[in-house]
Amino acid sequence: MISKSQISFVKSLHNKKYREEHGLFIVEGVKMVNELLASSFIIQSIFTTENYLKNLTNINPKAKKIDVNLVTEPELQKISTLQTPNEVIALAQIPFDFRKNHFDIAQIKDKWTIMLDDVQDPGNLGTIIRIADWFGIKTLITSLNSVEAYNPKVVQSTMGSIFRVEVLRIDIEQILQAAKVPVYGALLEGDNLYKAEFSKPGVILMGNESKGISDRIRKYITAPLSIPSFGQAESLNVGIATAIFCSEMRRRQ
């Protein structure tokens, strides 16, 4: 059973404004919620049908102080962000550092980091978080004007990787100014990715879907890199380009 006020509360979290106000985001589906339960994220509540409750592993509501609500399928439908609602919806806390735009330069020193300048498509960001997880990149930094990482479409498309990769949202210009680290920027007119120097840990910087890396940020690139083209396509999708950069970086190690 779910109350009217609970319905309107969960539905409010479909919107960025209320996610930021309450510091909570939505996770849907047995597989995703099981990954959430296995993570260090703090879960506030779970809405599920009786049938699916038994598919949740690692759930110990008392120990974890999770408010578990048994609901009907039509009730789930009302609060879901999906067209075909899943069997379970969880509300979890957005990490403090993301909410507060916190960042410590030490997080990117001598480490590989992905940094996104104004990536707008939720599916692209979700895919990039999954790529970071695959290639063992622990920190992903999104600019203030990028799509918000806790948007339900981003969350679902990470396939659980959002619980393992630290995603931050900060003024990337400020960081690039302060941090003296290599910045490998994806530019169509950059040096050949396969041949250029690309071994010292640094920032893999990707730009907006249509405009690329902005002029404001471009000047911080220490190594402009480009994926050689062998055909006539004008560009590659930003998720695809990120994957090729990360793969090439790992290959060389």
Place this chain on the structure above:
Amino acid sequence: MISKSQISFVKSLHNKKYREEHGLFIVEGVKMVNELLASSFIIQSIFTTENYLKNLTNINPKAKKIDVNLVTEPELQKISTLQTPNEVIALAQIPFDFRKNHFDIAQIKDKWTIMLDDVQDPGNLGTIIRIADWFGIKTLITSLNSVEAYNPKVVQSTMGSIFRVEVLRIDIEQILQAAKVPVYGALLEGDNLYKAEFSKPGVILMGNESKGISDRIRKYITAPLSIPSFGQAESLNVGIATAIFCSEMRRRQ
């Protein structure tokens, strides 16, 4: 002005059944239609507002026997496959070889080809066609059970590459049986992509989004390859994996 029967004809092409019956598919947007006009595809008709007609380059309706219909924006809205309809819609012929499931073994001998076993998501197929175009792979073979390449969502997500890469739809088992070519198959338990032999031109074979390459097809793989993982993500998206394979193939040349 567009007639009721024209509206229902174009709308019928939103569905695979009628695309196959009429051998026509839909292309939307000034950029896409300009790429179509620059290609060897045969265009049957164009619906556009007067305003946007002048943005179409290479258009010579008489020489190309294109039926150009000036319409209003609300009329375009009625026939569009998009939520925000573009300024122009073209109907073009689906290539004969695709429609008839034609194929000649010579098309894959001593060449790089991408082959897809049961890829279902239109966005993934569109992205893979764009990747093929970027990396200069001229032929992409889809299995009979893959999503149809002339689905409007596939077409739009290729960003024009569908006019430059030959896409075929055939019984891939039959081809793999007959063609004695290297088959590089993406398998989670394959050999390290970065270290394995991967130089002789052959087929880059990718599988279904959740099930991978089917057992029926798997036995034709001559070189099982895997992208090494450095983190905890269970898998990579099929478009991402295809891109990394194609990039690694080109890097070695």
